Amino acid sequence: MKKLTVSNSISQFFSSPFTSVYQPIKVSENSKYRTPVETNDVSKKREKYVTYDEDGNFIEVEMAMEVSALSSSIIEYVKKNYNTYTIKEASEIVELNGNVLYKVILNGLDLFFDSNSNFIKSIKNQMGTF
Numbered sequence: 001m002k003k004l005t006v007s008n009s010i011s012q013f014f015s016s017p018f019t020s021v022y023q024p025i026k027v028s029e030n031s032k033y034r035t036p037v038e039t040n041d042v043s044k045k046r047e048k049y050v051t052y053d054e055d056g057n058f059i060e061v062e063m064a065m066e067v068s069a070l071s072s073s074i075i076e077y078v079k080k081n082y083n084t085y086t087i088k089e090a091s092e093i094v095e096l097n098g099n100v101l102y103k104v105i106l107n108g109l110d111l112f113f114d115s116n117s118n119f120i121k122s123i124k125n126q127m128g129t130f
């Protein structure tokens with residue numbers, strides 16, 4: 001991701017529900033903006049990223065989670081189908097419609113699972129991290 005200067009309207013959209021917001025970064029795909037955020041909710045002190053489109057419409061929030069918090073079904077799927085990979089990180093994604101997804105980050109590959117731990121898709125990851 002390349003850090004770009006964005007309009008004040010995009011920055012305002014990022015700041016409303018959060019206590020600390022950082023400069024939004026434009027993600028090359030589909031003109032999405034993504035920024036790390038912090039909230040006052042101590043019970044949810046997880047690294048979070050919020051994604052908005054260029055019109056300021058909320059798309060999703062992605063929250064870091066412990067790999068050990070992944071369901072056993074997801075862990076078993078990765079062991080069976082990606083046995084030469086190591087799970088580097090994991091995150092929970094909540095989409096605009098309320099759907100919850102789980103993202104498993106391997107070396108160079110992101111795996112996505114639905115809220116019932118069913119595999120959805122894999123995407124090559126150039127960054128290798130959250």
